[in-house]
Amino acid sequence: MDILERMRRGELIRLDDPEYPVIEELITRAFRITGELNAGYHDAAETRAVMSELTGELIDETTWIVPPFYTDFGRFTRFGRNAFVNCGCGCPQRRIFPEGTVATRKEDGYGLGYRHRQFSA
Template sequence: MSDIFDRDRSGELISIHDPDYPKIYKLIQEAHRITAEINTVFHDEDEIRQLFSELTGSVIDETTVICQPFYTDFGKNIHLGKNVFINTACTFIDRGGITLEDHVLLGPNVNLITTNHAFNPADRRSTISKPIRVCENAWIGACAIVLPGVTIGKNSIVAAGSVVTKDVPADTVVGGNPAKFLKHISEE
C-alpha cells in the first residue's frame, strides 16, 4: 500500500480516521504556522520567498513575487515556475497539487482549490484531491475560483469573479459561473 500522501495526490478518498491521517495533519499545522508568520508582520520580497520556500519545501525563484497575505492548508504540494506573480489574499488548497508554470499571474483573492469532500453523506468528512495546473503565461483575474482537476491552458485568461469547473484550452478567455468560453486570444 502506498503512503497517504501518494494516495491523496492520486485522488483516493482520504478519511480523517485513516491511521496515517496524522501525517497529513502534522503538515497542515506546519503550513498554518508558516502562513501565520508570513501574514502577521511585513516582510520584503526576499523574506517572503524564503518563508514560501520553507512552506513548499523547494526553492522559490528570485523572479517570483508573492504578496501578503497568503493562505494555504498544506503547502508542500505547491510548485511555482519563474516570474510568477501571486497578488494579495490568494488561497491555495493544495493537497492535490498546484503547479503554476512560468509567467503566471494571479489577481487578488484568487482561490485554487484541489480538495473536495465526498458526495456520499456517510463519507462527507473524507476528502478527494485532484491537481490544478496553470500553464505558462496564463492570467487568472481577481476573485476567481479554480476547482479540483482543472488545467488552465497556456496564455489563457480567466475573467475576474469566474468559477472554473472544467479545463480551459490554450489561448482563450473564459468567464462567468460556471466559466464559459468568451473568445480566442489572437496576436495583434
C-alpha cells in the same frame, strides 16, 4: 505508497486513515507558516524563503509573492518562474466531505479542479 503520494495521485483519503496524523501535522504546519508570513513585513527574498519552507520546494528568485497568502495544506503548491501572486491569494488543496473523505485538488488538463467530483455516503 504513503499518504502524501496517495494524495498527490488524487486518491480519496478518509479522516480515519491510519496515516492521517501526517496530514494533520502538515495542516498545522501550514497554518503556523502562513500565520507568521501574514503577521508582519517580509521583503521579497524573505517571503520566498518562507514560502519555500511551506512548499518544500525552492521558490525561484523571479517569483514575486505579495502576502497575505492563505492555504490549508501548502505542500503541493508550486510557483513557476516569473510568477506573480497578488495579496490575498488563497490556495485551498483539500476538501472534506460529510462522510469523512478528503479530496485533493489535481491538475485535470482544463485548470485546477477537484479530481473526484462524485461521492456516495
